[in-house]
Amino acid sequence: MPDVRLASSQGKWILLTTVLGSSMALLDSTVVNVALPTIGRDLDASLAALQWTVNAYMVTLAGLILLGGSLGDRYGRRRIFVLGVVWFATASLLCGLSPSAVLLVVARALQGVGGALLTPGSLALIQASFHRDDRSRAVGLWSGFGGIGAAVGPFLGGWLVSGPGWRWVFLLNVPLALLCVPVALRHVPESADEGEHGRFDVLGAVLGALALALLTYALIEARGGTAVVVLTGVAGLAAAVAFVHVERHRPDPMLPPDIFASRQFTAVNLVTLCVYAAFGGYFFLTALQLQVVAGYSPLAAGTALLPTTALMLLFSSRSGALADHTGPRLPLTVGPLLCAAAMLLMLRVGPGADYVTDVLPAVLVMGTGLVTLVAPLTATVLASVDSARAGLASGINNAAARAAGLVAVATLPLVAGMGPKAYRSSTAFDAAFERAMPVCAGVLVVGSLLAFCLVRRPAPDCRRPECRTHGSVTAPPLEGERRG
Template structure:
């Protein structure tokens, strides 16, 4: 029989060690999520990558994370949270090493797929370890410290990553994970207690534990992969080519099969379809896809444009994107408190409009742009708008469903945000006519960048309209209106 995890106190050695392991592990994921976009021009030039290669470098990771993050959390509950957490850390680290050693675009993309799978085990594990290990009186403080320090890692990511890219190589943004992982593994083995979910086996009885919804996870991945491949490959092969048509059909068929399988499994499904009986929950997740699609498109195009057209270094590019993260760190709690007082509709309507105004300003950046005059105002507006969105959105998602579905609802909303970024990075180059090595041609990239900013602004305005018309105050609110750590309250990230 598995013993329950001891109730750790934050002031003890074991409590601090457990918190250290969780913070460093999530920090690896958040750090990578903020700096890969900054590295795209350098790794593209060194590996002779096309636009499609850059898209898959970002999307291979996002695809695996979006498809399997819910399954990763369930594996921890069943087989032991520390065990699955450590597996995720080792898996993610080995994949990071393979990313750093990549000698071709295909090698790097394959390694990024593996890295995303490791992240799907690690990301839910870092938080569930804290939730299961700490005494109820210290649990909130521990999660708050985790959220704050993880946010700091996201904030310093562009600076540290940009410096590594300029001083050493883009490969070091992946190699940096190796020493961090060693510290995580040592801390976890020494201080993190093992825990698992025993409630289900007690209620169901011996031999009646719920089976994993592997079919749902695989069908979800197949749907996302098919649509993504079709969007990325269409510029090179044409919409009427056999591979593109087959991929699109596979994606659509996978999505239909996913819905049918989840409906048949009922409450045993990875994503119980009963959740969508709440109109508010459904609307909030459509809103999430729109907003995070805009965020994904913005970060993908801005990082490449600032380096390949404006001529900035990777370090300066990382610093240019820093205000958005800082505003999220400083303002998310206040935005959550405001939403708790007045309801989510106003913040979720005004926030995307402000962010869209920032993207319209950023659209006008020219090759001799000044940071203070041309970049900071737009980035600042975008960050301010996003700050109004993240905490109210997360609190509203959690309040829109019964408490027993809080974990699934948060996980699905996390996956929806990643899927939004995934689809934006896949579709935007197609929509703005960027393909081949056009990202390295300033003239071609400029037109594509400006078109992409308009598309992203349009997505935000669509989200604002959705919020104004269909989002209302939930019947209950999450305590304090604080953002759930599994959502990128600082991501640009782990939600980037």
């Protein structure tokens, strides 16, 4: 039984290393968007290359994150966590040294593999190490520090791009890993699931990641309309069909189909797909809009978005408490509508936009919508299945959000009519942005309608602190298995 106390020196070291590890992946998901215009100019990259800079990471992360959690359960959570940190740092070094856009994209895909190994392990280590009386507080501190990291991320990314250069957005992970790994090896106890003896669903993971990669390529390159694009799209659909077939017939599937027997779980994941698709497109394009059109520096653009995450950190717990009384249907209906309104307000951001009158209102409304939405969504996912499957349910929800975001980043520039060099012309990009934001808002309205029509049963009181103290805008928080 886990017996480490939070007040002990070992407990503090465990908390430090898990925060450092998860912060690497969390920071990376928030700082890269701010660096995109500078990366594009420095590497003479097309808009498609910038899309892949975001999506190559998301493809491997979303496709492998469930497998990463299973590997930790089988072979040891500390072992897989450390492997993930080392892998992530090595890939980050390759990103920082990449001389071309192609090599940067390859390195980003490798970085996603490392993220899939370390992201589930950071929370699982806390829950497998701490005494049950301290576990909730430890998870709350871990989640809170991670949220602070998410809030600081865009500001830090902007400062690095404006100062030392965009390569340091990636190179920063190397010293973090050099601190994290020795602490983990010395102070974190090893743990594994002794009852985990099933075969790994490697085929399912590969097919899932392959389907995402092929379909993403087809969407990003669709404007070319070549035979290769068509064949890639068909191959992606075939891989998706094969993935569903494999998961339905394997004895130990990565994604058990029977978990969707819960209508509530299915409904909330449909809402998740809509809202995080809209968020993925919004944050990708807004970071570009602020710099390309409004003329903000990378530092100013990163700082501009800080209030959104700050609001989440300050008020998510109150939102979660309110949702416990009202049930999930109301916040899951109202939250997306507030976020849709924020995206329409963002249409005010044009050449020479004033921060206080043009940008800040949209950022504040977006933060209010996220506060209303994220904690109840996570709590409802966890409450919609048996407690023994909470970790699996959370992993599926997290992967669904990331997959939705990468599809949005691939599709939205195509829908908005952005050309390969659109981000180098303020006029062209501004026109495309004005077409894209209503599309994102419309997807959120669909999510709101789905919540209103399908989410019925009130969720029981969710006391998991990771539901409430969360600052990431790219995916819902992960919940690990509770043992001991």
